[in-house]
Amino acid sequence: MRTILLLPFLVFSYIANAQSLPADKQATRETVNLYHNLQKLRQKGCMFGHQDDLAYGVHWKYVEGNSDLFEVTGDYPAVYGWELGGLELDSSKNLDAVPFDKMRLFIRQGYARGGVITISWHFTNPLTGKSAWDVGPGAVASILPGAAQHALYKSWLQKLAAFFVSLRGEHGEAIPVIFRPFHELNGNWFWWGKKWCTPNELQQLYRFTATYLRDSLQVHQLLYAFNTDRFANEAEYLERYPGDEWVDVIGFDIYQRNNNNAQFLQDADQMLTLLEKIANERNKLPALTEFGYGTLPDSTWWTSTLLPALHRHAISYALAWRNAGKSPQGRYEYYVPFKGEASAGNFLQFYKDPRTLFQKDITHEKLYAR
Ligand code: BMA
DSSP: OHHHHHHHHHHHHHHHHHHTSOSSTTOOHHHHHHHHHHHHHTTTOEEEEEETTTTEETTEESOTTOOHHHHHHSSOOSEEEEEOTTGGGTOSBOTTSOBHHHHHHHHHHHHHTTOEEEEEOOOOOTTTSSOTTOOOTTHHHHHSTTSTTHHHHHHHHHHHHHHHHTOBOTTSOBOOEEEEOSTTTTSSSSTTSGGGSOHHHHHHHHHHHHHIIIIISOOOOEEEEEEESSOSSHHHHHTTOOOGGGOSEEEEEEEEOSSOHHHHHHHHHHHHHHHHHHHHHHTOEEEEEEEEETTOOOTTHIIIIIHHHHHTSOOSEEEEOOOOEEOTTSOEEOSSOOTTOTTHHHHHHHHHSTTEEOHHHHHTTOTTOO
16 A cells, blocks of 8 residues: 555655656766755756866966965855867877876865765867867768767777876766866868758767767766857757756856947846856756956956846856966957956956855855765
C-alpha cells in the first residue's frame, strides 16, 4: 500500500531530477551541484565575472593575489574567465601570453574561494593553421567526422581534455568549468562564424565536440555554453543552436561601441528579454557571456547603464572582458576599472548593489555543495 502510494511520487521525482541534470548526464557531483545552485542563485542576483582577472591588470602582470577589481573593491569577481587558444598547438602560453601552468593555479585559487570558472577557446583555423580570425569557408566542414582534418581536431580536443582533467580541487575532485566553444557564432569574424559554415555543420560540430569530450575522453566536469554575438530576434538566436540536450548555459556577447548609453541599454534590455524567455522555456541558465565598454569613457556607466539593464532581468552572470592594458602599438584595452581609473568610484556603487554578486557574496553560497 505504502509502495503504491509512493510510486507516483518516486516516478515524478525521478523525472524531475532527470530533467534537471546538465547536458552531461554523468557530470561529476560538483558540476551537477553547481548547475542546480546557479539555477537558484540567478533569482538573487547576477554574478560579476572578469576575464583573466588574476593574471594581469592594466598596470601589472603576475603579482600574487592581485586583481584590478580587488584593488577597487577589496573583492574578487564571482566568475573567472580564462582562454585556451594556443593549447591546441602545444604552446606553453595562450594567445594572450598567459602561461597554462599559471592559469591552472589561478583556476584552482578561484575555485577554492567558491568562484565559478568559465573557459573560451579562440582556436587555430584547422585548414590554414592561422588564427581564429583567419576566416574563410570550409574550416568547420573540414573537421567534421569523416572529413580531412577530423583527426587533427580530435587531437586538439585531446589536449583540451588533458587540461580540463588536470584542474583539480583540494580533495582531488575535478573543478567544474563552463566551457564556451564557438563563441559569437552568428558573427563573421571567426572561422566558425555564420558566413563560413551552414547551421547544420555548426550544430554537428558542437554535438561532436561535446560527445567526444564526454564519451570518448571522459571529461565530466563541463557545463556547456552556447553563445552568439548581438542578435535581432529569437529565430536568429536559435538558428545554429545545437539543441537542448547539448547546452546548459545560453548567452550572448555585447560591447558598447559609441557614447549612446540609452541605445546600449535599450539593445541590451531587448536581447536580455529574449534570452531570458528562451532560457526559461528550455530550463537553461541565461548569461551575458562577454560584455564591455572599452576604456570606460563614461565614469558613471556602471550605475547609469549596465546596472539598469541587469536589474530588469534574472541573469546568471555577466563576464567583463580582459584588462589587457597597453598594447605594443600604444592602444589601451580594459573593461573594468583599476585603482585610480575614472569610473572606480561609480563601480564601487555598482559593487554595493545587492543584486550584483562578487566573490564574497558567493563564497558562502557553497555553489559546489548540495
Ligand atoms: C579580444 C582581445 C584580444 C584577445 C582576444 C582573445 O577581444 O582582447 O586582444 O587576444 O580577445 O582573448
